[in-house]
Amino acid sequence: MRKTQASFILSALLATMTWIQASGQCTPGFSFTASNLQVSFTDTSSGVPTSWFWDFGDGNSSTQQNPTHTYAAAGSYTTCLTVTDSCGTDSVCHTTTVACPMPDPGFSFTATNLQVSYTDTSSGVPTSWLWDFGDGNISTQQNPTHTFSAPGSYTTCLTVTNSCGTDSVCHTTTVACPVPDPGFSFTATNLQVSYTDTSAGAPTSWFWDFGDGNISTQQNPTHTFSAPGSYTTCLTVTNSCGTDSVCHNIRICEVLVAGFNINQTDTTVMFTDTSSGSPVSWLWDFGDGNTSTQQNPSHVYAANGTYLVCLTVTDNCVSDSSCANVVIQTTSTGMVPAQPMFSIYPNPGHGRFTLRLHNADPQDYTLEVYDLQGKRLFTKSVYRANGEISLSPDLAPGLYRLSVIAADGNAGNVALVIVE
Numbered sequence: 001m002r003k004t005q006a007s008f009i010l011s012a013l014l015a016t017m018t019w020i021q022a023s024g025q026c027t028p029g030f031s032f033t034a035s036n037l038q039v040s041f042t043d044t045s046s047g048v049p050t051s052w053f054w055d056f057g058d059g060n061s062s063t064q065q066n067p068t069h070t071y072a073a074a075g076s077y078t079t080c081l082t083v084t085d086s087c088g089t090d091s092v093c094h095t096t097t098v099a100c101p102m103p104d105p106g107f108s109f110t111a112t113n114l115q116v117s118y119t120d121t122s123s124g125v126p127t128s129w130l131w132d133f134g135d136g137n138i139s140t141q142q143n144p145t146h147t148f149s150a151p152g153s154y155t156t157c158l159t160v161t162n163s164c165g166t167d168s169v170c171h172t173t174t175v176a177c178p179v180p181d182p183g184f185s186f187t188a189t190n191l192q193v194s195y196t197d198t199s200a201g202a203p204t205s206w207f208w209d210f211g212d213g214n215i216s217t218q219q220n221p222t223h224t225f226s227a228p229g230s231y232t233t234c235l236t237v238t239n240s241c242g243t244d245s246v247c248h249n250i251r252i253c254e255v256l257v258a259g260f261n262i263n264q265t266d267t268t269v270m271f272t273d274t275s276s277g278s279p280v281s282w283l284w285d286f287g288d289g290n291t292s293t294q295q296n297p298s299h300v301y302a303a304n305g306t307y308l309v310c311l312t313v314t315d316n317c318v319s320d321s322s323c324a325n326v327v328i329q330t331t332s333t334g335m336v337p338a339q340p341m342f343s344i345y346p347n348p349g350h351g352r353f354t355l356r357l358h359n360a361d362p363q364d365y366t367l368e369v370y371d372l373q374g375k376r377l378f379t380k381s382v383y384r385a386n387g388e389i390s391l392s393p394d395l396a397p398g399l400y401r402l403s404v405i406a407a408d409g410n411a412g413n414v415a416l417v418i419v420e
Helices: 002-024
Strands: 030-035 038-043 051-055 068-070 075-085 088-098 107-112 115-120 128-132 145-147 152-162 165-175 184-189 192-197 205-209 222-224 229-239 242-252 260-265 268-273 281-285 298-300 305-314 319-328 342-345 353-357 363-370 376-385 388-391 398-406 411-418
Touching (some): 030 088, 038 075, 107 152, 184 242, 192 229, 260 319, 319 411, 363 388, 376 388
Antiparallel strands (some): 075 088, 128 152, 152 165, 281 305, 353 388, 363 376
């Protein structure tokens, strides 16, 4: 009886110890993820381990539960995990293979004159960049901009690096730099000259030498000379590529203003030149088809009427004109008193005028408009007219001479002013 009882107690004790040992023993395990040379390990052991020991297979170890390790080189490594709990210790090993691609270098570039903008196109996630521009200058920026000191071809090299290694690539960078092509135009009004820069090649600075001791750095200056004469004006333009110049001879004219006085006796008129400046030639248009090149001429009109007399004076540089009306009204023997008397309004006008005839009997008329050089610009024939006539010459604003010629040979002239 006692023996049987003792055997039962021993069997129960052994069963309890076996259950405790089976339920408390840990089973080691782990997984891992590699990114280039870096590997992240994750403990997947069963049970309740209380300590971990990792041997990464490259002489390094860790006691973290889930460590991250960076290998020094690509390859296959036997990584072992040893776990321990209150019941004991156990280990498991796996082969960890790490690969590490070096970066693949590449770049593009855009040149504007001597300045070149570089763009990194490398793959493989480089972490540093070293540019050698081929002219003794370098940069560690990813996308640098570099200005070369002179045109030419340069071997530019890019070296890229990541944790796996270093690689390089080189390209020839050719930079050209056109020097600006200078040019200018000008407009002279008496002593004042307005200059306009017409240079090509994108100059960034301008230097004007007007030839009279004065200068300007404006792009489009205006300069007033102190005296008439010939001046050599030079423009020098500059950009980052260089400098070039061009010169033009400019003739500056004296102020010339035409003018004259009139002294009239019946049909004889004395004209006296009062022009300012230094004219060397004179051209008189007496308004009746006759002209003169004398400085102070006299003229006898053959018929009554109003005549537009114009004087054009010229020096060695410019010309100017002045006009005035001369009224001939006489009943002396031999003169024909019947004249096509008229008035015109509005004068000045905007191009549409009304001509009022003061004749007693209707007759035919020819209307003619001349410029100050005597060129006929407009003609209109009117038949059996009296009263009012519409006149609309299509002419630019300015001063003109209107001639009204009657069929009986009588004529009259008046200044016609067209304004904008």
